[in-house]
Amino acid sequence: MQNVLEIKDLHLSFVSKGKEKKVLRGIDLDISEGETLGLAGESGAGKSLLTLSIMGLLPATAEIKKGGIQFQGAEILDNPGKQASLRGRKIGIIFQDPSASLDPLYRVGSQVAETLSDITGKRPEMPQILNLFSRAEFKEPEKIVFRYPHQLSGGEKQRVMIAVALAGNPRLLLADEPTASLDANTGAQIISLLSKIQKETGLSILFISHNLPLVEQIADKLAIIYAGRILETGLTTELAKRSLHPYTRLLFSALPDPGRKGKPLATIPGSPGSGLNSRISDFPSTEESGCAFYQRCPEKNLTCCRPEPPLIEISPGHRVACWRIKNEN
Numbered sequence: 001m002q003n004v005l006e007i008k009d010l011h012l013s014f015v016s017k018g019k020e021k022k023v024l025r026g027i028d029l030d031i032s033e034g035e036t037l038g039l040a041g042e043s044g045a046g047k048s049l050l051t052l053s054i055m056g057l058l059p060a061t062a063e064i065k066k067g068g069i070q071f072q073g074a075e076i077l078d079n080p081g082k083q084a085s086l087r088g089r090k091i092g093i094i095f096q097d098p099s100a101s102l103d104p105l106y107r108v109g110s111q112v113a114e115t116l117s118d119i120t121g122k123r124p125e126m127p128q129i130l131n132l133f134s135r136a137e138f139k140e141p142e143k144i145v146f147r148y149p150h151q152l153s154g155g156e157k158q159r160v161m162i163a164v165a166l167a168g169n170p171r172l173l174l175a176d177e178p179t180a181s182l183d184a185n186t187g188a189q190i191i192s193l194l195s196k197i198q199k200e201t202g203l204s205i206l207f208i209s210h211n212l213p214l215v216e217q218i219a220d221k222l223a224i225i226y227a228g229r230i231l232e233t234g235l236t237t238e239l240a241k242r243s244l245h246p247y248t249r250l251l252f253s254a255l256p257d258p259g260r261k262g263k264p265l266a267t268i269p270g271s272p273g274s275g276l277n278s279r280i281s282d283f284p285s286t287e288e289s290g291c292a293f294y295q296r297c298p299e300k301n302l303t304c305c306r307p308e309p310p311l312i313e314i315s316p317g318h319r320v321a322c323w324r325i326k327n328e329n
Ligand SMILES: Nc1ncnc2c1ncn2[C@@H]1O[C@H](COP(=O)(O)OP(=O)(O)O)[C@@H](O)[C@H]1O
Pocket: 014, 021, 023, 041, 042, 043, 044, 045, 046, 047, 048, 049, 050, 059, 061
């Protein structure tokens, strides 16, 4: 199956007053046609900046230091015009907060109509608009199109954003924490709607969340991100059975807590920002950098006192970055 998206050794930093803050540190990911890749990791890991890198919507102070992103086989990072032309067309996006993307002053039908007219250059016909609302599972689209955003629930607003994303007939949908502002039931409905749309259209999805048990429900393949690096990746069925990285196991066991939306999972002690340069300071070592998860790892031992572990293939498609695993195999 052809890869729709390939991210290769992507490094991204913020540089301010001569100081560099590394945010993505060598990300490799790919998504094939019709596949859902779930990207999970705590807040601050770099998930949204990865999405913004694909879309070409990075803040001005962010710099891509190295690497590439290919969409349908063509490099897009060296071509801002190409990224702009894909955005909202072949690449759709839905974010955590649909209210931020909807204009409160316009009826939702007009907002979908405007997207359609931007894409086609023609005024859309009403049946086209209603069709998009039906595909986003509105039972009475002819009524919903005349509503203003404030007249809709959070789940309905997110479904309007899905209708907007579908207007461009995307081949890839980036869903960055699309259920984080919703209650668990509504979030589950959004996930089943995305799965249904995927089956109908064969599009690929990058589904991002801090909540791994949630990502597991929709993803064919998982990638676990921590401090700007992938710590483990493989088929969801494989990782659910045999996750090798201690962080993946912690994320799997962290129960979703609706009271802590968008925040780090409560059950993992420590925080990712424990200082990349001092992370192995309690070892008698002169190494400046080691495993980013070292400080918080419940399974660390002396073998971890080495430079940052590379992502190594343990079995076909299952890769893990942990010195202990390498030593055991
Ligand atoms: N404009 C910015 N300037 C400096 N640092 C930023 C900026 N935006 C994000 N960051 C930092 O980049 C890291 C990754 O952020 P982000 O991609 O939003 O994480 P996630 O989506 O995984 O929660 C965080 O440490 C965050 O503080």
